[in-house]
Amino acid sequence: MTSTSPGLAARAARGVEPPASASGAPVESDLGWALGVVFRRYAKASAAALEGLPGGPRGYQVLATTNAEGPKRQLDLAAQLGVDRTVMTYLLDDLEKAGLVQRRPDPADRRARLIAPTDQGVEALCDLERRLRTTEEEVLGILDESERASFRLLLQRVAVRANAVDPLHNACALAETDDVLKT
């Protein structure tokens, strides 16, 4: 996941010289810089955790979603995950080849196919989730228990707000939105 789109608008400045005051902005607490660094760190770490999984983060999302919410049609799944339906085709091809998901005909509509994880897929998902939780703790490792909780809470509020402003449509935004909102 990396850098899709335009990268972040991180502020520049480095080098031997002190960042300098630039054209007026102190650049002190640079949100863009911090967000970019943390995001990329997490992305990299979780990519490592998802090593070998076809489709990487997206493959994980397919597994997690179909496992949690039951069999889904490709188009619905694609919409929910914010990926193009053509991408979903390739992604499922790979996951199916790996024996992690299964395409089966939708009895209600012979055009459609229902996607469900295989036993092996569920097993793999279990393992992946364990690894991902470890990854999270690693990333937040510098914070103590209560700080970690505060951070998660604040970040979550900002995220829920951001998601409301511009509803997902981003590749990695899962659909726990409802869940989060309830919290």
Add this chain to the structure above:
Amino acid sequence: MTSTSPGLAARAARGVEPPASASGAPVESDLGWALGVVFRRYAKASAAALEGLPGGPRGYQVLATTNAEGPKRQLDLAAQLGVDRTVMTYLLDDLEKAGLVQRRPDPADRRARLIAPTDQGVEALCDLERRLRTTEEEVLGILDESERASFRLLLQRVAVRANAVDPLHNACALAETDDVLKT
């Protein structure tokens, strides 16, 4: 981390099993989800703020860096910003065409060129920084003053740590690390 699966590997399998609840992990407060959403929201908002600037965030970085630290050789600039030197060529072509930066011969080495912002470039930079600060406030808008401060602080600590673990090298994460650490 491509498509094929070593560890989880393939081997056709089946699995006709229904959804099942979760594989064990509640996925409750998903750090990845929140980080992704917030990051993308900020990236999108700042991209909008940088609308029309050649190279987008990278164009901004070039302006900010050369303005803050003085004229730089292309290769140094590329290394500092974490972009390929060939990309830097295209980027500077665009910025120069827009009249925002200037390539001038390095008196010390006739092979090299020094990059500096034009007056117009400095002016543009000023404006861009103003807009970016507005963007930051928008993204954090849901939090009140003190929460915002807490969040920035916690995020910054996580970021500094993350950056130390895996020093930049990412296109947009520049290096105010030193500065931040001092803070």
Add this chain to the structure above:
DNA sequence: TATTGTTATACTCTATAACTATA
């Protein structure tokens, strides 16, 4: 005629290598 899923095509980014002009 509209929709599901697939396939084929094109476009964007980035990375690699080759080329020039200097050193």
Add this chain to the structure above:
DNA sequence: TATAGTTATAGAGTATAACAATA
């Protein structure tokens, strides 16, 4: 010979459009 910058080429990733089967 090595380096700064440029240009050309090839690859991943994604988006667009056309297609077959069904509704």
